[in-house]
Amino acid sequence: MKNSWRRRSLPLCAAALLALSGCGIDHIRTLREAEQTFSRAAEQENRLRHAQLADTGQGVSGAALTGDLADSTGYRVAAEMTGKLIREKRAELEQDKLLCTAYVIRAFSLWRLGEFAQAVETSRQPCGDASAAPRDRALLRVVDALVGIDESNARIANKERSEAEYQTTKTQIDQALAKFADADAGLARGHPLRAYLFAARFAALRVAQVAPNREGLTGTAESAPRTEALARVDEMLLEYRRYLRCQLRLTGIPEHTSVSHWATLFGKKLPVNAVACDS
Amino acid sequence: MPASADVVLFAIRSAIRVNEQVRRGFAGMVSAEEIHLPLPSFPSSPSVETARTYYEADGAQYLEGDAKLRTLFDRWQQLGEAEALEFVRCYQEHWALDAANAAPAGSVLAADLTWDDYRALLTVRQWQRGGDKSPSLLQRAAGTLIEIAVDYHLQVPGAVNTASPNGKLVKAFLEAIDEVQFAEGSQHMLGTRLVDALFVSVLETLRDHPELAADSERGRLLVKTVAGDLTGKAQKLIEAAPDQLARDRVQDFAATLFPSLLTSAAATVVADPRRFIGLGRQAQVDLISGVGTAILGSLQDRKLGLETLFSRETLEAAVRAVLVAAARHPQLLGAKGEGAGKLVAAVAKELGDDANVIGPGLLPELVRLVLEKGAENLDILLPDKNQPERHLLARALKAVLPVLAAKPPAGAKWKPALRSEDALALAEALLDEVVRNPQWVTDEAAAKSPRLGEVVGAVLAALRNEAGPRLRRESAVAILAAAVEAVGRRLELGVKDAQGRHVVAAVVGAIVKTVHGDGAALEAAWLFAREEALQRLTQLILDEIAQAGEPAKLLGRVQAFLDEAVERIRKGTPWWWDELAPLLREHLAKGG
Numbered sequence: 001m002k003n004s005w006r007r008r009s010l011p012l013c014a015a016a017l018l019a020l021s022g023c024g025i026d027h028i029r030t031l032r033e034a035e036q037t038f039s040r041a042a043e044q045e046n047r048l049r050h051a052q053l054a055d056t057g058q059g060v061s062g063a064a065l066t067g068d069l070a071d072s073t074g075y076r077v078a079a080e081m082t083g084k085l086i087r088e089k090r091a092e093l094e095q096d097k098l099l100c101t102a103y104v105i106r107a108f109s110l111w112r113l114g115e116f117a118q119a120v121e122t123s124r125q126p127c128g129d130a131s132a133a134p135r136d137r138a139l140l141r142v143v144d145a146l147v148g149i150d151e152s153n154a155r156i157a158n159k160e161r162s163e164a165e166y167q168t169t170k171t172q173i174d175q176a177l178a179k180f181a182d183a184d185a186g187l188a189r190g191h192p193l194r195a196y197l198f199a200a201r202f203a204a205l206r207v208a209q210v211a212p213n214r215e216g217l218t219g220t221a222e223s224a225p226r227t228e229a230l231a232r233v234d235e236m237l238l239e240y241r242r243y244l245r246c247q248l249r250l251t252g253i254p255e256h257t258s259v260s261h262w263a264t265l266f267g268k269k270l271p272v273n274a275v276a277c278d279s
Numbered sequence: 280m281p282a283s284a285d286v287v288l289f290a291i292r293s294a295i296r297v298n299e300q301v302r303r304g305f306a307g308m309v310s311a312e313e314i315h316l317p318l319p320s321f322p323s324s325p326s327v328e329t330a331r332t333y334y335e336a337d338g339a340q341y342l343e344g345d346a347k348l349r350t351l352f353d354r355w356q357q358l359g360e361a362e363a364l365e366f367v368r369c370y371q372e373h374w375a376l377d378a379a380n381a382a383p384a385g386s387v388l389a390a391d392l393t394w395d396d397y398r399a400l401l402t403v404r405q406w407q408r409g410g411d412k413s414p415s416l417l418q419r420a421a422g423t424l425i426e427i428a429v430d431y432h433l434q435v436p437g438a439v440n441t442a443s444p445n446g447k448l449v450k451a452f453l454e455a456i457d458e459v460q461f462a463e464g465s466q467h468m469l470g471t472r473l474v475d476a477l478f479v480s481v482l483e484t485l486r487d488h489p490e491l492a493a494d495s496e497r498g499r500l501l502v503k504t505v506a507g508d509l510t511g512k513a514q515k516l517i518e519a520a521p522d523q524l525a526r527d528r529v530q531d532f533a534a535t536l537f538p539s540l541l542t543s544a545a546a547t548v549v550a551d552p553r554r555f556i557g558l559g560r561q562a563q564v565d566l567i568s569g570v571g572t573a574i575l576g577s578l579q580d581r582k583l584g585l586e587t588l589f590s591r592e593t594l595e596a597a598v599r600a601v602l603v604a605a606a607r608h609p610q611l612l613g614a615k616g617e618g619a620g621k622l623v624a625a626v627a628k629e630l631g632d633d634a635n636v637i638g639p640g641l642l643p644e645l646v647r648l649v650l651e652k653g654a655e656n657l658d659i660l661l662p663d664k665n666q667p668e669r670h671l672l673a674r675a676l677k678a679v680l681p682v683l684a685a686k687p688p689a690g691a692k693w694k695p696a697l698r699s700e701d702a703l704a705l706a707e708a709l710l711d712e713v714v715r716n717p718q719w720v721t722d723e724a725a726a727k728s729p730r731l732g733e734v735v736g737a738v739l740a741a742l743r744n745e746a747g748p749r750l751r752r753e754s755a756v757a758i759l760a761a762a763v764e765a766v767g768r769r770l771e772l773g774v775k776d777a778q779g780r781h782v783v784a785a786v787v788g789a790i791v792k793t794v795h796g797d798g799a800a801l802e803a804a805w806l807f808a809r810e811e812a813l814q815r816l817t818q819l820i821l822d823e824i825a826q827a828g829e830p831a832k833l834l835g836r837v838q839a840f841l842d843e844a845v846e847r848i849r850k851g852t853p854w855w856w857d858e859l860a861p862l863l864r865e866h867l868a869k870g871g
Contacts, residue, residue: 024302025302025305025306028302028305028306028309031309032309032312035309035312035314038314038315039313039314039315039402040315041317042314042315042316042317042401043315043398045317046315046317046318046397046398046401047394047398049318049323050392050394050397052323052324096302096303096306096310097306097310098306098309098310101309101310104314105314108316108317112317132310133310133405134405134406135403135404135405135406136310136405139316146319149319149320149321150319150320153319153320153321153322154320156322188407190407191406191407192402192403192404192407193403195400195401195403196316196318196400196401196403199318199400199401200318200319203318203319203321203323204319204321206321206322206323207321207322209328209329209332210322210326210328213327213328213331213356218356222356223335226328226332230332256396257391257392257393257396258392258396258397258400260378260392261391261392264325264329264371264374265323265324265325265329266329266332267325267328267329267330267331267332267333267336267337267338267370267374268332268333268337269337269338269374269377269381270377270378270381272381
C-alpha cells in the first residue's frame with residue numbers, strides 16, 4: 001500500500017518540482033546571464049587596453065587617453081537586462097540577496113557606456129544587508145570615483161588648457177582617492193577586490209601625474225602637484241607590494257609583474273628590497 | 280479520494296521545499312561568482328611626463344654627457360610628436376638598463392605584465408578565499424550544476440535521488456569535486472567550466488551506459504575516484520602551467536578525457552570483465568584512474584600538443600586500448616597504468632612528423648591503431664618498457680609513412696598522392712600483418728634497414744612506373760596490402776633479386792603493366808580495369824606465388840601466365856576465374 005502511494009506521488013513531485021523550478025529561479029538565471037555578459041565585455045575592453053600597454057606612441061600622442069570603447073554592445077545588453085530585472089523582480093532579488101549584484105552590473109555597465117549620471121544614481125540605491133555582499137557594496141561605493149577619473153581623463157585630453165581645468169581635475173582625483181581608500185578600508189585585508197581598487201588608485205594618480213602638463217602649467221605650478229602625486233604613488237606602491245606579498249602570498253622574486261608595470265608607467269625605479277610583512 | 284488529495288498536497292509541499300533549496304543555493308552561487316571589472320580610462324602607456332619624472336630623479340645620471348637627451352629633457356613641454364616619442368624611448372631603454380643592473384646576479388628579470396596576470400588582478404570574487412564565506416569549487420560551480428541537472432532530469436531518471444543507483448553516482452561525483460585540494464597561495468585554479476563539462480559527462484554516461492550504475496558500488500567508486508584524481512591532476516598542471524593558454528588547454532583536455540574514461544570503463548571493465556580477470560574492484564578503478572591521470576600528465580610535453588591531437592572519438596578508442604593493454608600487461612605499463620601517458624605520447628611523437636605531411640587527422644587515428652592492435656600482445660611488441668617509442672608497431676609505421684608521404688617521381692605514370700584515408704587503410708592492413716608476423720620489425724636486419732618500408736616503397740614505385748592514370752587509389756592500397764601479406768608469408772618475395780628488384784614489386788609491376796600499360800590488349804584492359812577484377816587478379820597471383828615457384832623465375836612465369844590469360848580473353852575463348860589459379864600453378868610448376 002505504502003509503495004503504491006509512493007509510486008503515485010513521485011511523478012507528481014517531479015512534475016511540480018520542474019514546474020516550480022523554471023519559474024522560481026528565472027530572475028537568478030537572468031542576473032547570471034547579465035553578469036556573464038558584463039564580464040565578457042569588460043574582459044574584451046581590458047584585453048584591448050592590455051594590447052596597448054606597450055605602445056609608447058599611444059601615450060605620447062594622447063590617443064589612448066579618451067578610452068573610447070570599440071564595442072559597447074555587451075555593456076548595453078547587461079545594462080538593459082539588469083534594468084528590467086530590477087524594475088520587475090526587485091522583491092525577488094532582494095529576498096535572494098542579489099539586489100546589490102544587480103545594481104553593480106547595471107551601474108558599472110552604464111559607467112562604461114558613458115552614462116555617468118545614471119551610473120552614479122544607480123550606485124546610490126539601497127540594496128540591503130552590507131555583510132551579504134562585501135565586493136558589491138564596495139564597488140557601489142566607488143562608482144562616482146571611477147566616473148571622476150574618466151571625466152578627468154577626458155578633460156586632460158580636450159583642447160582647453162587652463163588652471164581652472166586643472167583645479168577641477170585635482171578636486172575630482174582627490175575625491176576619488178578618498179573614496180577608494182574608504183572602500184578599501186571596509187574590506188578584509190586579503191580580499192581580491194583590493195587588487196582592483198589599487199589599480200583604480202594608480203589610474204587616478206596617473207591622471208594626476210600628467211594633468212598639470214596637459215593643462216599647460218609650467219615651472220613649479222606643474223612640478224609641485226606632479227611631485228605630490230608621485231609621493232602618493234610611492235606610498236601606494238609600498239602598500240600594494242605588501243598586499244601582494246603578505247595577503248596574496250605572491251612571494252616570488254622578481255615581484256609580481258604588475259609592480260614593475262606601475263613603476264614604469266610612473267617613471268619610478270623598480271623597488272629592490274622585499275617588503276616586510278607584519279607577524 | 281482523500282488519499283489522492285494527500286498525495287497532491289504532499290507533492291506540492293515537497294516541490295516547494297526542494298525548489299526553495301534550489302533557489303537559495305542557486306542565488307548563493309550567483310552572488311559568489313567572479314566578475315571581471317573594467318578599469319577607468321587613464322594614460323596607460325609611458326608618456327613625456329613619465330620620462331620627465333624619471334630623469335628628474337632616478338635617471339638623472341643619464342643626462343650627464345648626453346646633450347641630445349638633455350635637450351629633450353629641458354624642452355619636454357615643447358616637444359613635437361616625434362621628439363616626444365624619442366624622449367619616451369630613451370626613458371624605456373634607461374629604465375630597462377636600471378632594472379637589469381639592479382637585479383641580483385643570476386636572477387631572472389621581471390617580465391612584462393602579461394594578459395594573464397592583468398586578467399587575474401581584475402577578476403574579482405565576492406568573498407576572500409579561505410574566509411568563512413569563501414566558496415569551494417563545488418559551491419562556485421553549483422549554479423550551473425543545478426541548471427544542468429534540471430535539463431537532464433528526464434533523460435537520467437533518478438539522477439537527483441540519492442537512493443537510486445544513478446543518484447548515488449551523481450552524489451559521488453559531487454563529493455569528489457568538493458574534495459579537490461588547492462595548494463596554499465595558488466593563484467590559478469580549476470575553473471567552473473571544467474566542473475560543468477565533467478558533470479554533463481557523468482549524466483550523459485549514465486544515460487548512455489546504464490550498466491555503469493547497475494553495479495552501484497563499483498560505479499560510485501569509479502566516478503568518485505576518476506573525477507577526484509583527474510581534477511586533482513588537472514589542478515596541479517594548472518598551477519604549473521606558464522600561461523592562461525596552457526591552463527585552458529589542460530581544462531579542455533581534461534573535459535574531453537573524462538567522458539572517454541567513463542565510457543571506456545563501461546565498455547571494457549563492465550561490459551567485458553574477462554579482460555580484467557584477476558583484478559579486484561578497487562584495482563580496476565585504480566587502473567582506469569591511473570591511465571586517465573597518466574594521459575593527462577603527458578600534457579606536460581607541450582611541444583607534442585597532445586590536447587590538440589585527439590577528437591573525443593579517437594581519444595576514447597585510444598583510452599580503451601590502453602586500458603586493455605594496462606590490464607593485460609601491468610609489468611609494462613604499471614599496476615595503475617602509470618606508463619600509459621608515456622606510451623601514448625611516445626607513439627604520437629614517433630609518428631607525428633610523417634603523418635602530418637600526409638594529411639590532417641591521420642596521426643590520432645594511427646596512434647589509436649597502434650594502441651588497439653598492440654594491446655593484447657604488448658609484451659611482444661614493447662620489448663623495453665623504458666623505451667615506449669620502440670613500440671614495434673610504431674616502428675613499423677614509422678618505416679612506411681615516409682614512403683607514403685613521398686611525392687611521385689618525375690616521369691611517373693601513376694601520380695595521385697596518397698591521402699590520409701589511404702594511409703590509414705594501408706596502415707590497418709600492415710599492422711595486422713606485423714601483429715601476425717612481428718619478424719617484420721624484430722630481426723636484426725629489419726632494425727638496420729626496415730624491410731616493411733622497403734617492400735612498400737618498391738611496390739609503390741612499381742605502381743607509379745607501370746600503372747596508368749586509371750588506377751584508383753583504393754586499388755593501389757589493396758595491392759600494397761596484398762603484396763606485404765605475400766611477403767609476410769614468403770620472405771624471398773621481399774628480397775632483391777640479381778637485378779636489384781624486389782620480386783613482389785616486379786610481379787605487381789607486371790600485372791598492372793598488362794592491365795594498364797601502353798601495349799595492353801584492349802579486351803584484357805577492359806576486363807581487368809574494373810577495380811574488383813584487378814584486385815582479384817593481383818590477390819590470386821600473390822597468393823599463389825607466396826606458396827610456390829622458384830624465386831628467380833617467378834617473374835617470367837607470372838608474365839607467361841598473364842600473356843596466356845590475356846590471349847584467351849582476346850580470342851574470346853571461354854574462361855572462368857576458377858580456371859586461373861590452376862593455370863597459374865601450371866606455369867609456376869614448369870621447369871627450365
